[in-house]
Amino acid sequence: xxxxxQPDIHITVSEGASLELxxxxxxxxxxxxxxxxxxxGQGLQLLLKYFSGxxxxxxxKGFEAEFKRSQSSFNLRKPSVHWSDAAExxxxxxxxxxxxxxxxxxxxxxxxxxxxxxx
Amino acid sequence: xxxxxxxxxxxxxxxGQRVTLRCSPRSGDLSVYWxxxxxxxxxxxxxxYYNGEERAKGNILERFSAQQFPDLHSELNLSSLELGDSAxxxxxxxxxxxxxxxxxxxxxxxxxxxLTVL
Numbered sequence: 347x348x349x350x351x352q353p354d355i356h357i358t359v360s361e362g363a364s365l366e367l368x369x370x371x372x373x374x375x376x377x378x379x380x381x382x383x384x385x386x387g388q389g390l391q392l393l394l395k396y397f398s399g400x401x402x403x404x405x406x407k408g409f410e411a412e413f414k415r416s417q418s419s420f421n422l423r424k425p426s427v428h429w430s431d432a433a434e435x436x437x438x439x440x441x442x443x444x445x446x447x448x449x450x451x452x453x454x455x456x457x458x459x460x461x462x463x464x465x
Numbered sequence: 466x467x468x469x470x471x472x473x474x475x476x477x478x479x480x481g482q483r484v485t486l487r488c489s490p491r492s493g494d495l496s497v498y499w500x501x502x503x504x505x506x507x508x509x510x511x512x513x514y515y516n517g518e519e520r521a522k523g524n525i526l527e528r529f530s531a532q533q534f535p536d537l538h539s540e541l542n543l544s545s546l547e548l549g550d551s552a553x554x555x556x557x558x559x560x561x562x563x564x565x566x567x568x569x570x571x572x573x574x575x576x577x578x579x580l581t582v583l
Contacts, residue, residue, distance in 0.1 A: 378570040389467070389555060389576040390508075397570060436508065440561070440570040443521075450513075450520050451496070451561045453572055457507045 348373045348441050352456035360464045361429055367422040367459050369437030378440030379420040380453065381411055385433045393435075396420065407431070432463045468492065471556050471575035479583055483544040486578045490537055490558030496520070497539040498559070498572060499531055503552040514539055546582045553577045 349372045359365055371377060381393040394405025401413040411422045420437060436458045443450040468491035478484055490497050499511040501524075510523035514533035525531075528546075533539040543550060557572040 380571065382574075387579075390557075390574040391467075392571055392573075395569060395571055438572075450515070451559060451570065452510070452513070452521060453498075453570075455508045455510075 348439065348454045350437055350439050350454050350456040352435075352437055352459050354459045355457070356460045356462060358462040358464055359427055362426050365422075365424045365427045365431070365461070367435050367437075367461070369420045369422065369456055371418050371420065371437075371439045371454075373418075373439050373441060373454075375442070377420075379411075379413060380438040380440065381405065381409070381420070381422050382436045382438065383407075383433050384436065384458075390436065393422070397440075427461075427463055429463045429465070432461055434458045434460045467573040467575065469556060469558055469573050469575035471554075471578050473578055474576065475579050475581075477581045477583065478546060480546055480548060482546050482582075483542065484546065484580065486541040486543070486554050486556075486580075488539045488541070488556030488575060490539070490556075491560070491573050494558035494560055494573070495537065496559040496561070497533055497537070498557045499525075499539070499541050500555040500557065501552050502555060502577075503549075506552075508555070511541070543580070546580075548582050551580055551582045553579050 351370045379396040382390040384390050396403045396413045437456040438453040470489040472487045495516040498513045501509045511525040513521040531541045555577045557574045561570045
Protein backbone atom coordinates (compact mmCIF):
# COMPACT_ATOMS: atom_id res chain seq x y z
CA UNK A 347 0.00 0.00 0.00
CA UNK A 348 1.10 3.53 -0.65
CA UNK A 349 2.35 5.53 2.31
CA UNK A 350 4.31 8.64 3.24
CA UNK A 351 6.47 8.87 6.34
CA GLN A 352 7.68 12.05 7.94
CA PRO A 353 9.73 10.71 10.82
CA ASP A 354 10.06 13.99 12.70
CA ILE A 355 6.93 15.28 14.42
CA HIS A 356 8.70 18.42 15.64
CA ILE A 357 11.96 20.05 14.63
CA THR A 358 13.54 23.04 16.35
CA VAL A 359 16.20 25.10 14.59
CA SER A 360 17.80 28.42 15.28
CA GLU A 361 17.05 31.35 13.04
CA GLY A 362 19.66 31.48 10.32
CA ALA A 363 20.52 27.80 10.59
CA SER A 364 20.00 25.30 7.80
CA LEU A 365 17.00 23.01 7.68
CA GLU A 366 16.25 19.56 6.35
CA LEU A 367 12.86 17.91 6.73
CA UNK A 368 12.70 14.25 5.87
CA UNK A 369 10.09 12.49 3.78
CA UNK A 370 10.03 8.87 2.66
CA UNK A 371 7.36 7.33 0.50
CA UNK A 372 6.22 3.92 -0.60
CA UNK A 373 4.76 3.75 -4.10
CA UNK A 374 5.40 1.32 -6.93
CA UNK A 375 5.38 3.74 -9.83
CA UNK A 376 7.09 7.03 -10.57
CA UNK A 377 5.57 9.38 -8.06
CA UNK A 378 4.25 12.89 -8.15
CA UNK A 379 5.76 14.43 -5.00
CA UNK A 380 4.75 17.53 -3.13
CA UNK A 381 5.63 19.65 -0.13
CA UNK A 382 2.94 21.88 1.35
CA UNK A 383 3.22 24.38 4.18
CA UNK A 384 0.53 25.35 6.64
CA UNK A 385 0.94 28.41 8.83
CA UNK A 386 -1.09 28.44 12.06
CA GLY A 387 -4.80 28.79 11.35
CA GLN A 388 -4.21 28.94 7.61
CA GLY A 389 -4.80 26.75 4.61
CA LEU A 390 -2.20 24.68 2.80
CA GLN A 391 0.14 26.32 0.33
CA LEU A 392 2.23 24.44 -2.19
CA LEU A 393 5.98 24.91 -1.63
CA LEU A 394 7.22 22.78 -4.49
CA LYS A 395 6.46 19.71 -6.56
CA TYR A 396 8.24 17.05 -8.55
CA PHE A 397 6.78 14.94 -11.31
CA SER A 398 9.59 14.52 -13.83
CA GLY A 399 12.92 15.91 -14.95
CA UNK A 400 15.56 17.41 -12.70
CA UNK A 401 15.53 15.67 -9.35
CA UNK A 402 16.44 18.86 -7.50
CA UNK A 403 13.45 21.14 -7.52
CA UNK A 404 13.24 24.73 -6.40
CA UNK A 405 10.23 26.12 -4.66
CA UNK A 406 8.93 29.27 -3.16
CA LYS A 407 10.38 31.03 -0.11
CA GLY A 408 13.89 29.71 -0.80
CA PHE A 409 13.02 26.02 -0.30
CA GLU A 410 14.31 23.16 -2.39
CA ALA A 411 13.81 19.41 -2.37
CA GLU A 412 15.67 16.50 -3.87
CA PHE A 413 14.02 13.37 -5.22
CA LYS A 414 16.13 10.28 -4.60
CA ARG A 415 14.51 7.28 -6.22
CA SER A 416 16.96 4.79 -4.72
CA GLN A 417 16.08 5.96 -1.22
CA SER A 418 12.39 6.67 -1.91
CA SER A 419 12.95 10.06 -0.37
CA PHE A 420 11.98 13.63 -1.09
CA ASN A 421 13.65 15.73 1.60
CA LEU A 422 12.99 19.43 1.93
CA ARG A 423 15.85 21.83 2.56
CA LYS A 424 16.49 25.48 3.19
CA PRO A 425 19.97 26.94 3.72
CA SER A 426 18.94 29.59 6.24
CA VAL A 427 15.59 29.67 8.03
CA HIS A 428 13.71 32.78 9.02
CA TRP A 429 11.30 33.17 11.92
CA SER A 430 8.47 33.37 9.40
CA ASP A 431 9.20 29.77 8.34
CA ALA A 432 7.67 28.49 11.59
CA ALA A 433 4.80 26.35 10.36
CA GLU A 434 3.76 22.79 9.73
CA UNK A 435 5.12 21.07 6.65
CA UNK A 436 3.41 18.22 4.87
CA UNK A 437 4.89 15.86 2.32
CA UNK A 438 2.54 14.10 -0.09
CA UNK A 439 2.70 11.63 -2.95
CA UNK A 440 0.23 11.66 -5.83
CA UNK A 441 -1.16 8.22 -6.57
CA UNK A 442 -3.01 7.14 -9.69
CA UNK A 443 -5.55 4.35 -9.36
CA UNK A 444 -6.24 2.91 -12.78
CA UNK A 445 -8.88 0.46 -11.57
CA UNK A 446 -11.55 3.01 -12.31
CA UNK A 447 -12.98 3.44 -15.81
CA UNK A 448 -11.54 6.91 -15.66
CA UNK A 449 -8.47 6.96 -13.44
CA UNK A 450 -8.71 8.16 -9.89
CA UNK A 451 -6.10 10.39 -8.33
CA UNK A 452 -5.34 10.88 -4.66
CA UNK A 453 -2.68 12.51 -2.56
CA UNK A 454 -1.31 10.33 0.22
CA UNK A 455 -0.17 12.56 3.04
CA UNK A 456 2.53 12.36 5.67
CA UNK A 457 1.61 13.23 9.24
CA UNK A 458 3.40 16.56 9.05
CA UNK A 459 6.46 18.09 10.73
CA UNK A 460 6.04 21.13 12.94
CA UNK A 461 8.97 23.52 12.54
CA UNK A 462 9.86 25.68 15.53
CA UNK A 463 12.34 28.52 15.12
CA UNK A 464 14.54 29.59 18.03
CA UNK A 465 15.48 33.27 18.05
CA UNK B 466 -5.11 33.01 -3.90
CA UNK B 467 -5.59 29.36 -4.86
CA UNK B 468 -8.87 29.99 -6.68
CA UNK B 469 -10.74 27.61 -4.37
CA UNK B 470 -13.42 29.30 -2.30
CA UNK B 471 -14.85 27.94 0.92
CA UNK B 472 -17.71 29.32 2.97
CA UNK B 473 -18.27 29.97 5.76
CA UNK B 474 -14.80 30.67 7.15
CA UNK B 475 -15.96 30.22 10.73
CA UNK B 476 -18.98 28.47 12.16
CA UNK B 477 -20.03 27.95 15.77
CA UNK B 478 -22.89 25.64 16.55
CA UNK B 479 -24.23 23.31 19.22
CA UNK B 480 -24.13 19.57 19.60
CA GLY B 481 -26.85 17.77 17.71
CA GLN B 482 -27.10 20.43 15.02
CA ARG B 483 -26.51 20.16 11.29
CA VAL B 484 -24.29 22.39 9.17
CA THR B 485 -23.40 22.68 5.50
CA LEU B 486 -19.99 23.71 4.24
CA ARG B 487 -19.64 24.94 0.69
CA CYS B 488 -16.75 24.77 -1.74
CA SER B 489 -16.23 26.23 -5.20
CA PRO B 490 -13.29 24.64 -7.02
CA ARG B 491 -10.91 26.42 -9.33
CA SER B 492 -12.32 27.17 -12.72
CA GLY B 493 -11.98 24.09 -14.91
CA ASP B 494 -11.13 21.63 -12.11
CA LEU B 495 -13.52 18.68 -12.06
CA SER B 496 -12.28 16.97 -8.87
CA VAL B 497 -13.14 18.15 -5.38
CA TYR B 498 -11.64 16.66 -2.24
CA TRP B 499 -12.75 17.20 1.35
CA UNK B 500 -10.38 16.91 4.31
CA UNK B 501 -10.77 17.21 8.06
CA UNK B 502 -8.00 18.54 10.26
CA UNK B 503 -8.56 18.30 14.00
CA UNK B 504 -6.32 19.91 16.61
CA UNK B 505 -2.84 18.40 16.42
CA UNK B 506 -4.00 15.96 13.79
CA UNK B 507 -2.85 15.64 10.25
CA UNK B 508 -5.07 15.79 7.22
CA UNK B 509 -7.79 13.18 7.20
CA UNK B 510 -9.23 12.52 3.77
CA UNK B 511 -13.01 12.40 3.84
CA UNK B 512 -14.36 12.11 0.32
CA UNK B 513 -13.69 12.94 -3.33
CA TYR B 514 -15.99 13.85 -6.17
CA TYR B 515 -15.20 13.91 -9.85
CA ASN B 516 -17.56 15.73 -12.21
CA GLY B 517 -20.55 15.15 -9.98
CA GLU B 518 -19.86 11.55 -9.04
CA GLU B 519 -18.44 10.20 -5.82
CA ARG B 520 -15.02 8.81 -6.65
CA ALA B 521 -13.34 7.84 -3.39
CA LYS B 522 -14.21 7.67 0.28
CA GLY B 523 -11.89 7.99 3.21
CA ASN B 524 -12.61 8.12 6.91
CA ILE B 525 -15.97 9.82 6.56
CA LEU B 526 -18.54 9.24 9.27
CA GLU B 527 -22.05 8.11 8.37
CA ARG B 528 -23.32 11.38 9.88
CA PHE B 529 -21.43 13.24 7.17
CA SER B 530 -22.38 13.40 3.52
CA ALA B 531 -21.34 15.37 0.49
CA GLN B 532 -22.35 16.06 -3.06
CA GLN B 533 -21.05 17.85 -6.10
CA PHE B 534 -23.49 19.81 -8.19
CA PRO B 535 -23.64 20.28 -12.00
CA ASP B 536 -21.84 23.62 -11.67
CA LEU B 537 -19.07 21.66 -9.87
CA HIS B 538 -19.41 23.33 -6.50
CA SER B 539 -19.57 20.90 -3.61
CA GLU B 540 -21.23 20.82 -0.23
CA LEU B 541 -20.26 18.84 2.85
CA ASN B 542 -23.13 18.17 5.22
CA LEU B 543 -22.37 17.40 8.84
CA SER B 544 -25.27 16.27 11.01
CA SER B 545 -25.90 15.24 14.62
CA LEU B 546 -22.78 17.19 15.47
CA GLU B 547 -20.59 16.13 18.36
CA LEU B 548 -17.88 17.99 20.23
CA GLY B 549 -15.27 15.90 18.46
CA ASP B 550 -16.38 17.20 15.08
CA SER B 551 -14.79 20.56 15.89
CA ALA B 552 -12.09 20.93 13.27
CA UNK B 553 -10.86 22.71 10.20
CA UNK B 554 -12.52 21.38 7.08
CA UNK B 555 -10.63 21.90 3.87
CA UNK B 556 -11.75 21.60 0.31
CA UNK B 557 -9.27 21.14 -2.52
CA UNK B 558 -9.51 20.79 -6.26
CA UNK B 559 -7.15 19.08 -8.65
CA UNK B 560 -5.85 20.00 -12.05
CA UNK B 561 -5.23 16.37 -13.00
CA UNK B 562 -8.18 15.56 -15.17
CA UNK B 563 -9.35 12.95 -17.58
CA UNK B 564 -7.93 9.68 -18.79
CA UNK B 565 -4.94 11.46 -20.31
CA UNK B 566 -3.90 12.68 -16.88
CA UNK B 567 -3.24 16.16 -18.13
CA UNK B 568 -2.05 18.45 -15.37
CA UNK B 569 0.56 18.56 -12.63
CA UNK B 570 -1.34 16.68 -9.96
CA UNK B 571 -1.26 19.57 -7.57
CA UNK B 572 -4.15 20.00 -5.16
CA UNK B 573 -5.29 23.57 -4.70
CA UNK B 574 -6.66 24.23 -1.24
CA UNK B 575 -9.24 26.63 0.03
CA UNK B 576 -8.63 28.50 3.26
CA UNK B 577 -10.83 26.13 5.19
CA UNK B 578 -13.96 26.33 7.28
CA UNK B 579 -13.35 26.29 11.01
CA LEU B 580 -16.19 24.50 12.78
CA THR B 581 -16.60 24.81 16.53
CA VAL B 582 -19.19 22.60 18.20
CA LEU B 583 -20.16 23.69 21.72
